[in-house]
Amino acid sequence: MSIERREARQPWILLSPALGAVALLLFVPLMFIVVYSFWLRSATGADTVGFHLDNWQKALSDPFYRYILLNTLKIAAITTLLCALLGYPAAYFIARSKGNKMILLLLLMLPFWISYIIRTMSWINILGASGAVNTALMSLGVISSPIQMLYNEAAVILGLIHFLLPFMVLNVYVSLEGIDTNLEDAATSLGATRWQSFLQVTLPLSLPGLAAGGLLCFVLGAGTYITPLVLGGPRDAMFANLVFEAIITQLNWPLGSALSLLLLAVLGALVAIYNRYLGMAQLAKGLG
């Protein structure tokens, strides 16, 4: 074998374990559940192999599923909007701070390292019947019995914001850092107020970061089922909870396949639109 041929083969030998793992553990399984979603669950245990549209019909036309899907998108949208409103000024503060930026950024990255389940359950200590807020209000005599603040949609949104806010701040920060501050100075020296130069120079230039952070918040928020289980009531299920129910509780795996593919399609469409207009590069910047 010639040296050139060996040279050409080497990268593929190095790549094959990782590519093989992703192919076997992600791509083939995804194709498999596409097929699986056309099978039928039967009462006897073994699923009926075949081409049946029943699962898809149920997933797409059942009013309860549609309601949950729309509600999930609504919750994700509210969460994303609030993350932007909370995260943008914080990111701006870090990016333009004269102090130690790295420490400020590291502090905000710390929650990434704190387990999601712990951050979620921490709100029970704050909002629960014997949590910080109720205890404080009762000892001040404002209320005589605890207020119910947990197990509703607002608590779910709060938990999601707490989980997703660092993604927003990080992405906005990265794009703010990339802006040449001379541009702002130029705007102010030409007579713009600081507020005008922010609105007309800085904000438009930071929109890619805002969009990347928003996409991450939305997609991660819309795909969760743990937060509604811990902080939501029985009526606050999100779409991923339906998937969990179908797969783990009802053991209706064909229906679960159809539901997860529906979720993938809806969120995938969003990612595709994003990719079409803004490209994946911005997202990679924020992740790295």
Place this chain on the structure above:
Amino acid sequence: MGWGLIRLYAIAVYGFMFLPVLVVVLLSFNANQFGSFPMTGFSLRWFEALWNNDAVMRAFRTSLILGLMTAVISTTLGILASLALVRYRVPGRNLITTALIAPILVPEVVLAVALLLFLNWLGIGKSFVLLLAGHVVFTLPFVILVVQARLVSIRRDVEEAALSLGASPVQTFFAVTLPLLMPAVAAGALFAFTISFDDITGTLFWKPGGVETVPTQIFSMLRNSISPEINALGTVMIVMTVGLPLLGAGIARSLATKRGK
């Protein structure tokens, strides 16, 4: 809007991020018999209870083994793939990178369902193997992103010098590239370990009945009855997943300065 107002706003955001977590740590040292407010004194009783809780200790062992194995496998696969992508001219490089990053682009629930159903169909049901396979596939992208970023900054000349002096490519890798790559390898492995150690979304789908990892153990403790030990367990988790990386970074930095002298 003045700078003072922005600073105040940012401080409030930091408070929002950290207060709930601080409350977990605070309550874990609470002497109160229900472990909730009001604080009645300092006590280590919940940590003691945790130590004597067999289910929790088993979950810890499972999480540790799973996290370590995930880190070893993911990091190995990630280094090999990154080497190929950065050091060779591979046709379709962008496509391959996207494919390797795909596990974090697909919602984790969907990945969990697909993997569970497919491996089950192959005859591998809910088991430790399934858990490991799942954890490897969704930590791999993070390792690749970290290692690739570092590899790009290692100059090729150093490797070429070794090669021209008669070292074989394998010798060059172990004697030159790997030592230079070590910070990224350590960071990638730590990343993989922490993500695996923290994961609950996929783990709840993949774990066999009766096997718990620390996050699923916390989850089931939350659902059954909110036991006071849970805050102590949370504190231990925070120390492990925040303290260890910080310690690692600290050690790395002190080693680097020593070498610099």
